[in-house]
Amino acid sequence: MMRILSDPSVKVLGRSVPLPLPPMAPLSMLFSRLMRHVLQRHPSILRRMGATAGSRFLIDVTDMPFPMLLEPSLRRLTVTTRRNPPPHDTEIRGKLKSFLAMLHAEEDGDALFFSGELEIAGDTSSVVALRNALDDAEIDLTEELATLAGPAGPALRRMSALLERRTGLSLSRHRVQEDPEDFR
Amino acid sequence: MMELVCPAGTPAALRAAVEAGAHAIYCGFADETNARNFPGLNFSREELAEGVAHAHARGAKVLVAINTFPRAGDQALxxxxxxxxxxxxxxxxxxADIGLLAHAAEKHPNLRLHLSVQAAAANPDAINLYAESFGVRRVVLPRVLTVDEIAAINREIDVETEVFVFGGLCVMAEGRCALSSYATGKxxxxxxxxxPASHVAYAEVNGAQEARLGDFxxxxxxxxxxxxxxxxCKGCFTSPDAKGEVQTGHIFExxxxxxxxxxxxxxQKAGVTALKIEGRxxxxxxxxxxxxxxxxAVEAADRGQPMPEGLLAKLTEGQAATTGAYAKTWR
Known part of the structure; x- marks a missing residue:
């Protein structure tokens, strides 16, 4: 098994005291709502995944305070803890920047794996199927959130563009990728 | 200009290839008929028809890889x-399969046939046999030839040649490798x-990542x-050398x-028609x-301009690149 990161904590009188985790249930409801929305807009994801859609994926974004459990066939994405992760078939670990860049086709998943920026453990078939299904779906996270947000969508798009500029994170799909280097 | 033949494992990749300037895209059906039968990958019949329409509307061609060897009794697939x-x-x-080539030549006389690298046709006699017997119009050359050998072959054949220029390498005679089936039965x-991903397992052990294929x-x-x-073939193994001393390294490649x-x-000078990128x-x-x-790069070659290097290092396996057999100094 992969090394499990500890949950966020602070030192108090020389002892490590866990920080309170974010409210799990509301976050899980929000993420699952987003998940259902994405799967409704991109039905090819479940079709491409076939039987592997029934797998449980522990998605550990290492620079976030909590991992998530993705259960595609149940249309569920729930927040969990590193200390007591639920049973899962496969685990994918990496930084938020890598996950977002892969989702928006700014980085190749295999290249991230070669360089150790993404790590996997468990059922490799399910990981490969998920990666291929998401890659084909051409998901745009900002658009998914904006369409889910209804009237707040335009404001959310503006906020996302601002965040993208400030943080350098890939928050939306840019149709034209940058040239590796123009040598023409 | 040389034709650029590009991989697509999904309809989205096909559109990306067309947009990026592919002259032709190769892809396969989501079953055992093509050599990239991976989970979540490949095309349904409807997706292929849509992909062909998309490519044709933008001046690109679509080539369909049906390049595995049919099992006796299961040819219908x-x-x-x-x-x-x-x-x-x-x-x-x-x-790649000689029986399937015969079938296609007989039942689909208007369909253009290319010989897959999986057929491992690496000399003029073999290539001419496929051309004369089945009307093959293009052969994808195995990755074991030098540029001079490719030029020599092109002088003795009347069909187009296509060669790999980027991506994963096979060290074995293509279409004949038994390593994967030895380890996994597939x-x-x-x-x-x-x-196959179904037989691959990764695990972190003592701070290192271990990769297992089947029992290995x-x-x-x-x-x-x-x-x-x-x-x-890219595995790192421990074995005794000729003197019986233990050594660890990449034994095959x-x-x-x-x-x-x-x-x-x-x-281009050797007479190659098309350049192929691996990676469906x-x-x-x-x-x-x-x-x-x-x-x-092919546009630059067409204008006689120098070739760039090292632009795609991050995308290569092991993040290291080689010119393979094309410029080999070994035999």
Whole structure:
């Protein structure tokens, strides 16, 4: 098994005291709502995944305070803890920047794996199927959130563009990728 | 200008290839008929028809790889793949099996036939046999030839040649490799899977990442080091040398990808018609970046300009590149 990161904590009188985790249930409801929305807009994801859609994926974004459990066939994405992760078939670990860049086709998943920026453990078939299904779906996270947000969508798009500029994170799909280097 | 033949594992990758400047895209059906039969990958019949329409509308061709070897008694799957590729409007099918070539030549006389690298036709006699017997119009050359050998072959054949210029390398005689089936019971040649994901397991052990294929531990990669694909041919093994002393290393092949960018002018001079990029199992990000770089390179070659190098290092396996056999100094 992969090394499990500890949950966020602070030192108090020389002892490590866990920080309170974010409210799990509301976050899980929000993420699952987003998940259902994405799967409704991109039905090819479940079709491409076939039987592997029934797998449980522990998605550990290492620079976030909590991992998530993705259960595609149940249309569920729930927040969990590193200390007591639920049973899962496969685990994918990496930084938020890598996950977002892969989702928006700014980085190749295999290249991230070669360089150790993404790590996997468990059922490799399910990981490969998920990666291929998401890659084909051409998901745009900002658009998914904006369409889910209804009237707040335009404001959310503006906020996302601002965040993208400030943080350098890939928050939306840019149709034209940058040239590796123009040598023409 | 040389034709750039680019991979697509999904409809999104096909569109990315077209947008990035591919002259032709090769892809396959989501079953055992093609050599990249990976989970979540490949095309349904409807997706292929849509992909062909998309490519044709933008001046690009679509070639359908049906390049595994049919099992005796199960030919219907391969036969229907050929018929469905033609019905979808494919510009050619890429075949390896001699029986399937005979079937396609007889039943689909108007369908252009390309010989897959899986057929391992590496000399003029073999290529001419396929051309004369089945009307093969193009042969994808195995990755074991030097540029001079390719030029010599082209002088003795009347069909087009296509060569790989980027991506994963096979060290074995293509279409004959038994390493994957030895370890897993599944092979690229019969099932379309080399090192099938269903038999691959990764685990972190004592700070290193271990990769297993079936019962074999094939890599132990230290934290932060570059990891290769989990194939036996790129495995790092411990074995005794001739003197009986234990050594650890890549016995078959170092994990490195082909990058023959700098040889494009020489390949053009050798009479090669088309340049092929490996990687139907890769993402649309890979496809877009590699195709864009190679489209610019073939345009530069056409103008007689020098070739760039090292632009795609991050996308290569082991993040190391080689010109493979094209410029080999060994025999």
């Amino acid at each position: 391969w036969h229907s793949a050929v018929a469905d590729a033609e019905a979808a409007g494919a510009d050619a099918v890429i075949l 092979s690229p040649n019969m099932n379309g899977v080399c090192s 531990l094939i890599h132990r990669t230290p934290k932060g080091a570059v990891a290769p694909y989990p194939t036996l 170092d994990p490195a990808s082909l990058d023959a960018t700098r040889l494009i002018p020489a390949l 199992q890769r993402s649309r990000a890979y496809v877009a970046q590699v195709v864009r770089a190679f489209r610019a």
